[in-house]
Amino acid sequence: MQDSYDVVIVGGAVIGSAVAYFLTANPDFNGSVLVVERDPSYVKASTSLSSSSIRTQFSNPINVKISQYGSEFIRNFADVMQVAGEDRPDLNFHPGGYLFLANTAEGEQTLRENHAVQRACGADVVLWDQDELARAFPHLRTDDIRIASYGQSGEGWFNNTGLMYGFKAKARAQGAEYVTDEVVAIGRDGAQVTSVTLKSGAVIQAGTVVNASGPRAALTARMAGLDVPVEPRKRTLFVFDCAKTPEGSAQVNQGRLPLMIDPTGVFCRPEGRFFLTGCPPVEDPAADWDDFEPRYEEFEEIIWPALAERSEAFEAIKVVNQWAGHYDFNTLDHNLIVGRHPEVTNFVYANGYSGHGLQQGPAAGRAVSELIIYGQFRTLDLSEVGYERIVQNRPFLEKAVI
Ligand SMILES: Cc1cc2nc3c(=O)[nH]c(=O)nc-3n(C[C@H](O)[C@H](O)[C@H](O)COP(=O)(O)OP(=O)(O)OC[C@H]3O[C@@H](n4cnc5c(N)ncnc54)[C@H](O)[C@@H]3O)c2cc1C
Structure with a gap:
């Protein structure tokens, strides 16, 4: 040095x-x-x-463009970042897409406005009505859903x-x-x-x-x-196993399930043969720098009820792992x-x-x-x-x- x-x-x-x-x-x-x-x-x-995970479904064009570049960079990562004599650093990008669901008039308007911005930036995002959503992902309960917004490419998760x-x-x-x-x-x-x-x-x-x-x-x-x-703001993630996995029921994107954001704010995506899930916290104080204790109660009280309501497949699920991390939260x-x-x-x-x-x-x-x-x-x-x-x-x- x-x-x-x-x-x-x-x-x-x-x-x-x-x-x-x-x-x-x-x-x-x-x-x-x-x-x-x-x-x-x-x-x-x-x-x-x-x-x-990465998405282009933002409301501000700058954020859409930042992620479009991120998505392209992540896809080409192994070629660009290869170091001579080392393994190829493949990030194993799963282009599962994000699926936002809205069940109120206000939520619908927001998704429509966001969609216009995303399309103007060239993002590959579609809006679906209830029938289209039910056809694409038959395991989901759709009768309360007014509109869904789905990223057909450029969105997913990676290493x-x-x-x-x-x-x-x-x-x-x-x-x-x-x-x-x-x-x-x-x-x-x-x-x-x-x-x-x-x-x-x-x-x-x-x-x-x-x-x-x-x-x-x-x-x-x-x-x-x-x-x-x-x-630092604490966020807890849970990995769960699902007795009756809906994987395979998807009719789009080569049968892949997306990262779904339920109207409750609970999100869920496949993670190998398991699923990864989390929710916005009820209270969100600044965390102590060294406090990484998961908020275990979020699964029983918020996540599981919301997921079971959204899909029969998610009624019988079991947590296999959890951890808490800190968002670098701009107040x-x-x-x-x-x-x-x-x-x-x-x-x-x-x-x-x-x-x-x-x-x-x-x-x-x-x-x-x-x-x-x-x-x-x-x-x-x-x-x-x-x-x-x-x-x-x-x-x-x-x-x-x-
Ligand atoms: C639960 C959770 C889920 C998330 N989900 C997503 C997601 O799906 N998609 C997404 O894009 N982002 C997500 N994020 C956010 C994303 O992970 C972070 O925004 C990003 O990792 C921040 O990277 P960073 O390098 O700034 O911070 P960090 O990864 O925290 O790194 C900061 C580094 O600085 C070091 N450091 C700090 N102070 C000093 C010092 N004084 N001297 C020397 N070193 C120091 C630390 O040791 C640390 O290694 C998530 C975050 C969490 C916690």
């Missing part, structure tokens, strides 16, 4: 590693990159505890840690350095950050500091005397914050993904690299999700938050 780097990235999970990859992949960048990661086992990183480790391996092969340590202080001289201090005692001079510290983003910003409205508007601090311009945020950071990793990593190399976005303009809106208390509008 040197004592000075052009770019120091705080956090080396999916976002930090995506930034390191895109910087070092760009022929216009010839600087040095250090990624500091406090826990290279990643056992508590949001990246490892994620449900690892979450594969995405992170693929970025990391390629970034290292391209010259990025990783160190196992914790950033405990950030030096600042007026409108510039100047260095990071590591727990081991090392002080590293930094040309630019990137905040990629996930749910701990606010702790990192505070070290530089700055702020970001991100806090202003539940959306990513990607951009420089307006005054301390060599401090770059890549935070606040609030449940979308895996699928947004490729676009966010590329965007941060462009800001650092060119001083502006070159491909997808992410100015609308920059830090300025935080200062101005101007929420970015996205209706399709899960």
Whole structure:
């Protein structure tokens, strides 16, 4: 490790590693990159505890385009990220699609409005009435459903840690350095950050500091005397076995079942021969940094009743595993914050993904690299999700938050 780097990235999970990859992949960048990661086992990183799904069904064109790029990147990942002499990093993308269900007039209007935005962006999403839905997925109870929105391609789920480790391996092969340590202080001289201090005692001079510290983003910003409205919010996922699996009853997408979002907010998707499920929490306080205790009661009280109501097949199900992870939750508007601090311009945020950071990793990593190399976005303009809106208390509008 040197004592000075052009770019120091705080956090080396999916976002930090995506930034390191895109910087070092760009022929216009010839600087040095250090990624500091406090826990290279990643056992508590949001990246490892994620449900690892990607959708284009958002209400804001920027989010649709971010995921369209993510989807293309994930599909081509093995070819682009192959490191000589290593296994192909195939992410095992399952293009199952998302299926949103609406049972109220308001819900129907939202799905129709979102659909118009998605189609204008070229997303492969269709709206179905009750009969079409019943034909496509005969195991679902549809009599209360007014409309369904289904992603025919470009949506599904994939290997979450594969995405992170693929970025990391390629970034290292391209010259990025990783160190196992914790950033405990950030030096600042007026409108510039100047260095990071590591727990081991090392002080590293930094040309630019990137905040990629996930749910701990606010702790990192505070070290530089700055702020970001991100806090850890607990989400519990359950894996269940199903005695009478509906798999195979699907009439679309080569018989695959989708990631269904019930009108109750409960979601459910296949996970190998099992199913993965979760629900929005009833109460959602900031979690303690080290509290990863699952909210076991959510399955009995919220998830199972909703699933059993939606499909006879889900009446007899049994939990086989569960875990809790932390959303990197943006309390202003539940959306990513990607951009420089307006005054301390060599401090770059890549935070606040609030449940979308895996699928947004490729676009966010590329965007941060462009800001650092060119001083502006070159491909997808992410100015609308920059830090300025935080200062101005101007929420970015996205209706399709899960
Ligand atoms: C239950 C759950 C389900 C989810 N489902 C989806 C989904 O279906 N689709 C989707 O796209 N997204 C989903 N997400 C969100 C997604 O997983 C996250 O947004 C994304 O992983 C964030 O990546 P990150 O690299 O910013 O944060 P993390 O993965 O948390 O990584 C941050 C890293 O920074 C390190 N770090 C922190 N502070 C320091 C420091 N001071 N010094 C050194 N290192 C530090 C940490 O050790 C950690 O490894 C889900 C998240 C959860 C919890």
